[in-house]
Amino acid sequence: ETGVTQSPTHLIKTRGQQVTLRCSSQSGHNTVSWYQQALGQGPQFIFQYYREEENGRGNFPPRFSGLQFPNYSSELNVNALELDDSALYLCASSLGQGLTYEQYFGPGTRLTVT
Amino acid sequence: QQPVQSPQAVILREGEDAVINCSSSKALYSVHWYRQKHGEAPVFLMILLKGGEQKGHDKISASFNEKKQQSSLYLTASQLSYSGTYFCGTEVGDDKIIFGKGTRLHILP
Numbered sequence: 001e002t003g004v005t006q007s008p009t010h011l012i013k014t015r016g017q018q019v020t021l022r023c024s025s026q027s028g029h030n031t032v033s034w035y036q037q038a039l040g041q042g043p044q045f046i047f048q049y050y051r052e053e054e055n056g057r058g059n060f061p062p063r064f065s066g067l068q069f070p071n072y073s074s075e076l077n078v079n080a081l082e083l084d085d086s087a088l089y090l091c092a093s094s095l096g097q098g099l100t101y102e103q104y105f106g107p108g109t110r111l112t113v114t
Numbered sequence: 115q116q117p118v119q120s121p122q123a124v125i126l127r128e129g130e131d132a133v134i135n136c137s138s139s140k141a142l143y144s145v146h147w148y149r150q151k152h153g154e155a156p157v158f159l160m161i162l163l164k165g166g167e168q169k170g171h172d173k174i175s176a177s178f179n180e181k182k183q184q185s186s187l188y189l190t191a192s193q194l195s196y197s198g199t200y201f202c203g204t205e206v207g208d209d210k211i212i213f214g215k216g217t218r219l220h221i222l223p
Binding site for chain 1: 116144146154155156157158161163201203208209210211212213214215216
């Protein structure tokens with residue numbers, strides 16, 4: 001059974017640029033959630049995708065957007081990068097929509113915005 | 115509203131017990147507990163749903179007091195492998211989970 005994978009591992013971008021982060025969910029999981037984790041803080045919920053539809057969103061501006069593909073993998077896109085976007089971005093997959101299922105986290109993508 | 119975790123940090127000797135608390139100002143639908151080791155992804159511990167319940171496996175258990183809008187995580191006879199940061203996440207029925215700032219647990223041999 002393959003776990004949750006994310007790419008790239010690390011990324012450095014300049015303020016104003018755009019970035020795409022990728023996540024492959026665990027086999028059999030149809031739901032992917034994305035989180036932003038600043039240093040020393042808990043993960044902050046960005047949004048969740050269930051069967052290619054957004055299903056729940058945290059307090060993030062519209063420049064944070066996502067996609068889920070038919071194979072349940074997912075992308076997180078961030079436009080007009082700001083310095084405060086520097087963080088670890090985690091994706092987590094689960095067996096069903098909503099938040100009553102165990103979530104399996106990937107290793108994360110470390111984004112640095114300069 | 116972000117749940118409040120206490121204590122912020124705790125140091126124990128191997129074999130000692132610990133309790134980590136999570137409080138919310140809103141009525142809760144579910145509480146989620148995760149442990150994260152330095153440089154690693156969070157790992158699921160357990161979910162407790164409204165209705166008030168207690169769960170546990172091995173020497174880690176948790177309770178959920180719906181009326182008090184609180185949950186507690188109990189670590190019994192702690193092992194070195196229990197070291198890490200523990201996060202509670204709360205959900206109020208709107209499909210959004212909000213994590214607390216975490217409790218850092220360090221176990222000494």
